[in-house]
Every structure is written in structure tokens, then in C-alpha cells.
Amino acid sequence: xxxxxxxxxxxxxxxxxxxxxxxxxxxxxxxxxxxxxxxxxxxxxxxxxxxxxxxxxxxxxxxxxxxxxxxxxxxxxxxxxxxxxxxxxxxxxxxxxxxxxxxxxxxxxxxxxxxxxxxxxxxxxxxxxxxxxxxxxxxxxxxxxxxxxxxxxxxxxxxxxxxxxxxxxxxxxxxxxxxxxxxxxxxxx
Amino acid sequence: xxxxxxxxxxxxxxxxxxxxxxxxxxxxxxxxxxxxxxxxxxxxxxxxxxxxxxxxxxxxxxxxxxxxxxxxxxxxxxxxxxxxxxxxxxxxxxxxxxxxxxxxxxxxxxxxxxxxxxxxxxxxxxxxxxxxxxxxxxxxxxxxxxxxxxxxxxxxxxxxxxxxxxxxxxxxxxxxxxxxxxxxxxxxxxxxxxxxxxxxxxxxxxxxxxxxxxxxxxxxxxxxxxxxxxxxxxxxxxxxxxxxxxxxxxxxxxxxxxxxxxxxxxxxxxxxxxxxxxxxxxxxxxxxxxxxx
Ligand SMILES: [Zn+2]
Numbered sequence: 223x224x225x226x227x228x229x230x231x232x233x234x235x236x237x238x239x240x241x242x243x244x245x246x247x248x249x250x251x252x253x254x255x256x257x258x259x260x261x262x263x264x265x266x267x268x269x270x271x272x273x274x275x276x277x278x279x280x281x282x283x284x285x286x287x288x289x290x291x292x293x294x295x296x297x298x299x300x301x302x303x304x305x306x307x308x309x310x311x312x313x314x315x316x317x318x319x320x321x322x323x324x325x326x327x328x329x330x331x332x333x334x335x336x337x338x339x340x341x342x343x344x345x346x347x348x349x350x351x352x353x354x355x356x357x358x359x360x361x362x363x364x365x366x367x368x369x370x371x372x373x374x375x376x377x378x379x380x381x382x383x384x385x386x387x388x389x390x391x392x393x394x395x396x397x398x399x400x401x402x403x404x405x406x407x408x409x410x411x
Numbered sequence: 412x413x414x415x416x417x418x419x420x421x422x423x424x425x426x427x428x429x430x431x432x433x434x435x436x437x438x439x440x441x442x443x444x445x446x447x448x449x450x451x452x453x454x455x456x457x458x459x460x461x462x463x464x465x466x467x468x469x470x471x472x473x474x475x476x477x478x479x480x481x482x483x484x485x486x487x488x489x490x491x492x493x494x495x496x497x498x499x500x501x502x503x504x505x506x507x508x509x510x511x512x513x514x515x516x517x518x519x520x521x522x523x524x525x526x527x528x529x530x531x532x533x534x535x536x537x538x539x540x541x542x543x544x545x546x547x548x549x550x551x552x553x554x555x556x557x558x559x560x561x562x563x564x565x566x567x568x569x570x571x572x573x574x575x576x577x578x579x580x581x582x583x584x585x586x587x588x589x590x591x592x593x594x595x596x597x598x599x600x601x602x603x604x605x606x607x608x609x610x611x612x613x614x615x616x617x618x619x620x621x622x623x624x625x626x627x628x629x630x631x632x633x634x635x636x637x638x639x640x641x642x643x644x645x646x647x648x649x650x651x652x653x654x655x656x657x658x659x660x661x662x663x664x665x666x667x668x669x670x671x672x673x674x675x676x677x678x679x680x681x682x683x684x685x686x687x688x689x690x691x692x693x694x695x696x697x698x699x700x701x702x703x704x
Contacts, residue, residue, distance in 0.1 A: 281426055344433070385588070
């Protein structure tokens with residue numbers, strides 16, 4: 223085993239995870255806000271924020287899909303050692319990690335059932351940058367409206383139309399995270 | 412590996428609860444099932460709220476715990492001590508100084524901010540339970556937005572009493588979709604649920620978590636000809652003179668003397684410290700001094 227794999231977990235798991243969860247929760251509760259998410263040192267191409275999200279939310283109970291370049295030996299080994307989540311095909315995943323292009327088509331992911339809309343996938347989308355400009359977002363967690371850059375518009379509009387079913391998204395870049403739940407209405411600003 | 416669990420729960424349990432909280436925030440008002448753990452306190456003491464708080468707290472938090480608006484009941488004190496011991500968090504009785512407030516049966520009078528979290532202890536999370544005992548059926552009713560029975564029940568109240576008799580746990584509709592039980596808060600508190608803070612609800616025995624993101628649309632169910640009213644005792648607080656707070660009626664002595672006092676003790680204390688004086692403040696302090704002797 224590559225000894226690099228042994229590195230990159232939380233230094234103090236209970237406390238690091240507690241701070242990380244609060245950042246993730248604030249991001250999901252207030253779409254469009256950008257939070258700092260640190261603690262993990264995952265192998266490339268996984269960002270610090272995405273690695274920290276995985277350490278905070280995933281474990282052997284959460285099947286994980288690695289899309290495109292993120293499905294590589296280093297990442298698989300790191301996930302296996304630090305998280306223990308089974309790596310699966312998109313349709314069986316509770317969490318998925320990748321670039322926007324690699325995660326498409328989104329129709330592969332679970333959107334929940336009418337009686338259990340929570341049984342839906344959460345997608346972690348790695349971005350070059352997180353910018354608070356671009357699309358206009360409205361909905362729960364947003365006072366009036368906020369702006370945020372998204373990889374596209376239509377996919378999120380379609381997703382919102384599925385409510386209460388649908389996918390929930392985290393966007394990560396470096397040590398930053400923002401989120402977009404299924405309730406957010408996206409419009410071109 | 413240390414055998415010390417921050418905030419009592421093990422990491423795997425906290426992850427499971429955290430995932431449920433995130434789905435709850437993504438689907439406001441929907442009850443997310445979770446595998447509730449045994450806590451070192453009885454169910455009636457808010458184990459659902461305690462588990463949600465445990466999964467949400469960081470060492471940097473300042474925690475406030477209220478029971479019916481008061482910080483000093485046995486229940487509130489023991490939950491506060493529990494987290495002081497297991498999570499090493501600071502605690503406070505001041506609403507404005509708290510980053511997380513765990514509550515049973517009240518929403519603080521002071522407006523909460525975006526950087527605050529309100530955690531509710533919930534005994535019965537299912538608003539349709541008293542109409543339909545089967546979980547399979549209520550789940551189906553929520554999925555089909557079949558809320559007619561709930562309106563029928565409220566309307567029967569009006570037919571019988573001339574008004575909607577439900578004064579606690581008054582049902583709300585969230586974002587025009589899910590009917591939700593706000594926990595047994597007085598209906599006076601319902602309008603406050605459209606707030607800047609994150610609201611999380613935990614039901615331990617029933618194993619449900621639900622949530623409201625900030626500024627979420629929360630509407631109390633009503634009828635055009637019988638609009639919802641956030642009623643309270645038609646009186647001012649006898650201690651601080653507040654006319655805008657929810658009041659408890661307190662029996663003062665054996666001869667039937669009584670007074671109305673803010674149920675939110677921190678709010679009342681704050682107002683009295685700011686110099687507001689209620690009609691019976693002097694008499695009440697004298698009576699209290701007498702009991703103390
Ligand atoms: Zn008062």
C-alpha cells in the first residue's frame with residue numbers, strides 16, 4: 223500500500239468533523255453562501271473541501287460514486303482507508319464526487335421516492351472557483367435573492383421541478399463550499 | 412484512538428444524524444427517519460433534541476437550554492450540564508449570547524439571528540397521527556398532499572367551539588408543501604417560525620428529524636372566514652409590563668392571588684434590568700422575599 227494513503231484524514235476527528243459539519247450545514251441551509259471547509263488532505267484531484275465533506279458525511283453506510291478523473295487508484299485507496307464507503311455506479315450512490323461534466327447525465331442518480339424523498343443522492347461538484355455572481359437564486363434559506371455561479375441553469379431548474387424529490391448539490395473549490403438544495407429556484411440574473 | 416466521544420455520541424451515529432439534518436434542510440417540513448440512540452436520560456426529556464444538538468455542536472458554541480421558556484427547570488439544567496461535560500461548550504441563559512438554543516415548548520421572544528440555531532425537542536412529530544394511527548398511511552398522505560382530514564378536524568373545532576380550539580402544536584404548512592407539527596409550542600409562537608435562524612426538530616422516541624432553513628415560508632393552517640390568530644392572555648406582564656410576550660398565569664398565594672408573567676424568563680429579566688416595571692412587580696418581589704425567608 224502507498225503510505226501516502228494513510229495521511230490526509232482528520233487530525234482530531236470528533237472536533238474537526240463537528241466544525242466541518244457546521245460549515246456544510248450552513249451552506250445547505252443558506253444556498254449561495256460560501257463557507258470554509260478544512261481538515262482533510264485528500265489526494266489529487268480531490269479538493270480539501272470535498273475531501274472534508276466525504277470524511278464528515280460518508281462511511282460504510284453510504285455508497286459513493288466517483289465520476290471521471292476522480293475514479294482513480296489514489297482516491298479509491300484514500301476513500302477505502304479513511305472512509306470505508308463502497309465505491310459504486312451512479313445509480314446506486316448516496317453521494318457522488320466529480321466534475322460537473324463527469325457527473326452528467328444526472329438522470330442516473332436516485333431522486334428519492336414520494337414517500338421517502340430523502341432517499342436521494344447528494345452530489346459534490348468540484349469547480350474551478352466558487353463565485354457569488356451569475357445566476358439568481360431564490361427559495362428557502364435565502365432572504366430575498368442571492369447570486370452564485372453555477373455550471374449551468376437548466377439542470378437545476380429541472381431538478382427543482384421534481385420537488386419534493388430531487389438531488390441536492392455541494393459545490394467545492396479549494397477549501398470552499400457552497401450548496402444548492404432541490405428547493406432553490408435558479409434564474410438567469 | 413481516544414475513547415472520548417465529543418458530545419457523547421460516537422462518530423458514526425453523528426454522521427447518520429448529520430446526513431438526516433442535511434436532507435431535512437433540503438426538504439423543509441418533511442420528517443426524515445433516523446436511528447435514534449439510547450441517551451443517558453429518559454425519552455420525555457428530549458432525547459431527540461439532545462441528539463440533534465450533539466450532532467450540531469462545536470467546541471466554539473455557546474448553548475442555551477429552555478424548558479417552557481425557563482432556563483432553570485430540572486430538565487433544562489440537566490441538558491445544559493450534559494453538554495458542558497461531554498462537549499465542553501460554554502452555556503448561557505441570555506438568548507442573544509447563545510449560538511445554539513435547545514428548546515422545549517417555546518420560541519424565545521427576542522428575534523433570533525442568522526448565526527443562531529434553534530433545536531426543538533419534539534414528542535410527536537407526525538401532525539396527522541391523531542387522525543391516522545398508521546405510519547404507512549400518514550406517509551402516504553404526506554406523499555399525496557392529502558391534508559383534507561386535517562382541515563376537517565380544525566373545522567369541527569370551529570363548529571363545536573366557535574373557534575379553533577387547538578392552542579398548542581398548531582399545525583403549519585411549510586413552503587406550500589408539507590404539513591408539519593411545530594412541537595407543542597403555543598400557537599402564539601407560530602408566526603415566529605419564519606425567522607433568520609436555522610430550526611432543527613428532533614423526535615427521539617419516534618426517530619424523526621425535520622428542519623426549516625432560514626426565511627422558510629411557514630403558514631399556520633386556517634380558513635378564510637376563521638383566520639389564524641396568534642393569541643395570548645389579554646394582559647401585560649405583571650413583572651416587566653411587556654404587552655408583546657407570551658404569559659404564564661402564576662398563582663401567588665392561598666387566597667387566590669395571581670399574576671401574569673412572561674414565560675420567557677430571560678426576556679422578562681432583560682426588560683426589568685432595563686427599567687421596565689410591571690403592575691405587580693413590587694408586590695411580587697416582596698412575596699418572593701417572604702418565601703425565601
Ligand atoms: Zn415580563
